[in-house]
Amino acid sequence: PLHEKLLMSFVRRGPGRCPCCFVCVGLLIVVLSIVGGVLLKPPNVETNFDAFLKTDVNTSTMRDTFLYAMGSRSVSRRLQGSMLFKTYDLAIVYDIKPAMAGSKGLFDVEILNEIARFEKSLRDMPEWIEFCDGSELADRPLCNPGLSFVSYALPSLTVRNGNIVPDYLNFDGLGRDPVPLETAVLISQDLNIADVMLPSDFNMTDMSVLQLRSVFRFKFLCCTSLDSMSYQREVVGALNRKWHSFTVNLMLPKLMAASKAIKIGEEGAEDEHPVRIFWRGSGFEQIEVMQTLNGDKNLAGGSVGFVLFYMLLHTRSLFVSLMGLLLITLSVPFAYVIFAVCTGAQTMSIASALSLFLIVGLGSDVVFVYTDFWQESKHVKAELNSRLAWTLWHAGKASFATTATTAVSFFA
DSSP states (O other): OHHHHHHHHHHHHTTTTOHHHHHHHHHHHHHHHHHHHHHHSOOEEEOOHHHHHOOOSHHHHHHHHHHHHHHOOOSSOGGGOOEEEEEEEEEEEEEEOGGGOTTTBTTSHHHHHHHHHHHHHHHTSHHHHHHHHTSOGGGGGGTTTOBOHHHHHSOEEEOOTTOSSOSEEEOSSOOSSOOOHHHHHHHHHHTTOHHHHSOTTOOTTTOOBSEEEEEEEEEEEEEETTSOHHHHHHHHHHHHHHHHHHIIIIIHHHHHHHHTOEEEOTTSOEEEOSEEEEEEETTHHHHHHHHHHHHTHHHHHHHHHHHHHHHHHHHOOHHHHHHHHHHHHHHHHHHHHHHHHHHOOOEEEHHHHHHHHHHHHHHHHHHHHHHHHHHHHTTTOOSHHHHHHHHHHHHHHHHHHHHHHHHHHHHO
């Protein structure tokens, strides 16, 4: 048959003449392709699982278009070129356990002072001050002191020289004594920011809350709509890198340390802190997902080690097991390079990173198919090149059928 002649010709010229050289050259080509592709088109991992579940039908596309159009607005005439801003947000939610809330909940004076001290420690960080000072002058109050209920409950007093009565209040959360809580709530309602800081079911007659939210916004002037796209991407990229460094090196460690805070009980026992802290911010989800993925490297290494051990028992060849597992692992970045070159897209779903566990199992099945057919070939063919050609044909058909059905099932 024609396919046997073609396979025999390929085997004699390639893997049959020098198997190890053929495998090493093939592996080198794959590695160089991956390195070159990643350098030319670095991947951008999409950590939002909603994007993974989004469909590409016309209805979803039109909905995204309408949402984008409704969310954008122009602040000046089009011919003048509107000013473009880049904003980064940080929201901190304080939650107190009902069993430890007391009569006022988070409105307790001691708890309000503790929240004020914690937020002041954030705002006093040199990096926070530097980052906030880079914002537009009119927008700096959004990051210092920010939108926080303690700013209105614990205002500082401004007294001119020679006077006794304060001239006015500074809503900065630096005061020692709280104003009446009703006053703080009414002021926040007059400023239309009560919904940002207080729960939606807050009742003035109760004056007790179990949750409070503080929001800080850093707003930077990026460019104008008349600037080139390359310049806009350059400025936004620099701001994103600065925010990422600020978040990873300072904000997240500070918030994590605060969330694990404990206090000493009256009898010296360590009791769990009554106030729990939760947070959310620009890029936080992506950073935390990537940190979780990096933390899962040990699990991935353990699974790969187990698969390697099982492959050694099955194939009884260290070379075949190592090379097979290496090629299986490289299939994920190699698939990205092919996808990026063919489509020009550089965004990959978080599911692609999680697929490594699945790919190792599916790829091991293919290795077992080839090794089993190779063992079977000695009963059909005598000469090594004929055995290799017979294995490639029969194992190739079997692995293609199983791999194609698996790929189509995932595609569906």
